[in-house]
Amino acid sequence: MILRTHYSGDITPEMDGKEVTLAGWAHETRDLGGIAFLVLRDRKGLAQVTLVKKLVGKELFKSVRSISRESVVQVRGNVKAEPKAPRGFEIMPTEIRVLGSAEVPLPLDPTEKVECELDTRLDSRFMDVRRPSVLAAFEIESAVLRSIRDYFYSQGVTEVFTPKIVAAATEGGTDLFPISYFEKEAFLNQSPQLYKQMLMGAGMDRVFEIGPIFRAEEHDTRRHLNEAISIDLEVSFADDKDAMELLEGAVVAAYRYVTENCLRQLEAIGLNLSVPKVPFRRITYTEALELASERDVKMQWGDDLDTETERFLGETIGEHYFLTDWPSSIKPYYTLPYEDRPEVCRGFDLMHPRMELASGAQRVHDHGMLVSRIKEKGLDPAGFEFYLNAFRYGMPPHAGWGLGLSRLVMTMLNLENIRDAVIFPRDRRRLVP
């Protein structure tokens, strides 16, 4: 049995006289002597419950005074259109039940009147999410996921799951978290990359996966976490240009869906969101260096972009853009080099002015070339056998990318810290809650 008939946000003055039951949290109470107000909050908004002493009787009136802030309450009563009340209506209660009382003092202030540091908020995340602007960000994140899934389905992409527990640190580069797997050593996967490529060899043609990735790096910034959600796509019989179109398509689909369907949440955050225009600008790595050379001469062709250069490019360009044609030396072995100039490869990054959102590439699909690229990177092909086998019996040309969900949401909502876009973030220090 559902304990409410309506959410606060669903009630309008036109429902005057209707009996409703609301359930939520005691956002605040105000006792004026002969009249008292209880503001009830649920996920869709606030509703004012008005208690007139003479109407509700001493008992019920008195009971409201004993309800602590943030206690869970159920209120049965009648809607009354009332111009003096917020949103033009109030609830005239016949019954108020406390379903879960809240202790005092609270670990933070859910009414958002008193500021609160991020660390304090994360320690009591369950209460932090009661704050309307915090809840709104996570509801928008859900909308982003929904819209991107819808977009993928409209493009004929199949959703898959690949293992997060893997045998070895086969991808080189970043640090993996080791775990104990019965009598064997295992790791938490840092990317579904190898698996989604194998599924191209499996003939699944177009796949996507939305799932966690784990990186054991010691980075400690506002835009890095050790556990993140990655939106990964891989498509066969397609090249890097096709993959970029699908990427900008997914991003714009998300922005469009949010602007059309999350008005209440955007208002709670105080954000006026506009949809970026496609196609996004394409800028080659070499062009980016030339742009940056006006200010920064430290960068040499072949270096990865440092934070300062990245920020300069963002400020100069001012909107989403693709960085293409990277030096092969700083992209992973599975990125396809250009045939006529192998020092440059068909890898790309999707950039927001504030940071990198996604990276992808046209992949190497020739078995022999892949083996030599692995060797060139100083890795041992023997460790990649399970992966390389998929390239020996008919692997189609393919391309794909991985997009950071939290970075997408963070940049969309202009959040200061990536932890504002993850309900229970895992960073260098935080393992609880």
Next chain:
RNA sequence: GUCCGGAUGGUGUAGUGGCCUAUCAUGGAAGCCUGUCGAGCUUCCGACCCGGGUCCGAAUCCCGGUCCGGGCGCCA
């Protein structure tokens, strides 16, 4: 990892050697109040991160630790 900054009631803060029996807001307790909507008014409650040192005297200065924030690095 590294550099810089910080740690004061439940929460957010003021306070740069004595004026601190520590400021303000929010909150909590008690009371008044029939239209609040960041309600108002009265009274009360509640804090200097830990350890060592300097000094007649330390929230304040020094050393070490812990934790936190920001920058950079690291990051296919």
